[in-house]
Amino acid sequence: MRPNLARDGVATYDGDGDETGVAGVSGRTEADIDAGISPEAGAPAGAARLGPGTLVLVVGPSGAGKDTLIREACRRLAGRDDIRFARRRITRPVDATEDHVSLDAAAFARGVAAGEFPLHWQANGLAYALGPEVAADLAAGRMVVANGSRGAVAEARRRFAAVRIVMVTAPPELLAARIAARGREGAEDAARRLKREPALPVPPDATIVNDGVPEAGGARLADVLARLAENCQGRGPR
């Protein structure tokens, strides 16, 4: 399932839905967000899920610019007490590319065993988690935005009451060039990242093609987040 990158930065999905298990699936557009079309239809019913605030997972291929656009959107939405940006736990040393909490493997495993992480996943030889403050913010009715894995969306939908997905993508040649220029990964790791294409279990609520300047993509993400927050009304901070 590959996005079409045309049409004013809004991607739709082709295909028969094989990868999502949904026949004739098409991406939700920002118009759908305005219409309040719910992606929870068909989500598994479970025990108490974390909420009532909405978890927004920003997903997409490595190098697309998720962290960059999240930083930009965070700057633009500073002062919004109803929207928080998650600080991830990652088994990666601290570096300039993301303001995460760095944990070693043992500390990460202890966090998992203690049930501290409302969501965790593994990818790229690393372990990632959202911290307990995410659950607290959702419980207070806030929207929480996190850089997520496409492979963790299904689990997120089981664990959280309301999950929205924003796909950030870019043409393949830009992905490769950006990962190389960032210099965080070696050539082999970079190549493995470029090959990763875990399927989403649902189409994204919005897609941002980050092929312009970061400020443009960041402004677009901020817009999408503001609209998603509007549609979570009735669940404001308390």
Ligand SMILES: Nc1ncnc2c1ncn2[C@@H]1O[C@H](COP(=O)(O)OP(=O)(O)OP(=O)(O)O)[C@@H](O)[C@H]1O
């Ligand atoms: N619109 C853009 N124009 C030019 N460079 C960009 C743009 N967006 C991001 N970049 C650069 O591309 C690199 C990858 O961006 P970023 O780390 O935000 O991507 P990511 O999707 O979070 O990737 P990963 O999943 O590998 O962490 C960074 O060096 C960033 O500065």
Ligand SMILES: O=P(O)(O)OC[C@H]1O[C@H](OP(=O)(O)O)[C@H](O)[C@@H]1O
């Ligand atoms: O390929 P998928 O499963 O979508 O994403 C895998 C992981 O890679 C990226 O993290 P980072 O680049 O290591 O910070 C994503 O944020 C996610 O955690």
